Amino acid sequence: MDEPRRNFTSLWPGVALFDLDGTLVDSAPDLAAAVDQMLESLGRPPAGPDRVRQWVGNGAQVLVRRALTGQVEWESAAPLDEVLFNDASSRFYQSYESLNGSHSTVFDGVEACLQRLFENGCRMAVVTNKPERFVRPLLESMGLEHWFETIVGGDTLPVKKPDAEPLLTAMQKLDGNPGTTVMIGDSAADATAARNAGLPSVLVRYGYNYGSSVDELGADVVVDSLTELL
Numbered sequence: 001m002d003e004p005r006r007n008f009t010s011l012w013p014g015v016a017l018f019d020l021d022g023t024l025v026d027s028a029p030d031l032a033a034a035v036d037q038m039l040e041s042l043g044r045p046p047a048g049p050d051r052v053r054q055w056v057g058n059g060a061q062v063l064v065r066r067a068l069t070g071q072v073e074w075e076s077a078a079p080l081d082e083v084l085f086n087d088a089s090s091r092f093y094q095s096y097e098s099l100n101g102s103h104s105t106v107f108d109g110v111e112a113c114l115q116r117l118f119e120n121g122c123r124m125a126v127v128t129n130k131p132e133r134f135v136r137p138l139l140e141s142m143g144l145e146h147w148f149e150t151i152v153g154g155d156t157l158p159v160k161k162p163d164a165e166p167l168l169t170a171m172q173k174l175d176g177n178p179g180t181t182v183m184i185g186d187s188a189a190d191a192t193a194a195r196n197a198g199l200p201s202v203l204v205r206y207g208y209n210y211g212s213s214v215d216e217l218g219a220d221v222v223v224d225s226l227t228e229l230l
């Protein structure tokens, strides 16, 4: 039987690990524009933001693989030509480098939540699957960078979420321990990473999660806005 859900008060954290895309920032417009530039430069039809939102969450390389196969479950599609994949990846990276942040927005409730956690002495990190070089520029253009003491990106370590390691690395940097640390995200990758790390998780319903509901992922708390945590 599943454990009963705890409320956030019982989880009130000393360390909060935040996912980035789909949790703090609605970055899908820029990711979609970069994916579409890449596809169009290869002579393919654009995918559009609604489909691209479903492809975000496992890092840039998987995003490119999903875009080229047109499938979330890219591994069950026909194998990709690796020369095409490498070419598409560098086109995507080049486009995203110049678009990153330009049409992204901070989700409602994020600032208030970060402010309150900070006032309560909580130390905060971003643990994202987004390649590290895109993370700080995005946080800076959203005016969020000052809240976070450390960042772990999708290529900072040899593994990324849903592996536990990125969460444990950030937690240790902030002198946290599993009893006082919470992961806050929007997808199955976040919920599974938290479980693998032995940490409680909070999931938001407004994020990406491959187009599926986050209610049945076994998170300790599920919210429509981070202000519900306050």
Ligand SMILES: O=C(O)COP(=O)(O)O
Pocket: 019, 020, 021, 022, 055, 056, 057, 058, 059, 060, 063, 127, 128, 129, 130, 131, 154, 161
């Ligand atoms: O780059 C991605 O796929 C998104 O990363 P995030 O949801 O872990 O922030």
Ligand SMILES: [Mg+2]
Pocket: 019, 020, 021, 022, 023, 057, 185, 186, 187, 207, 208
């Ligand atoms: Mg996310």
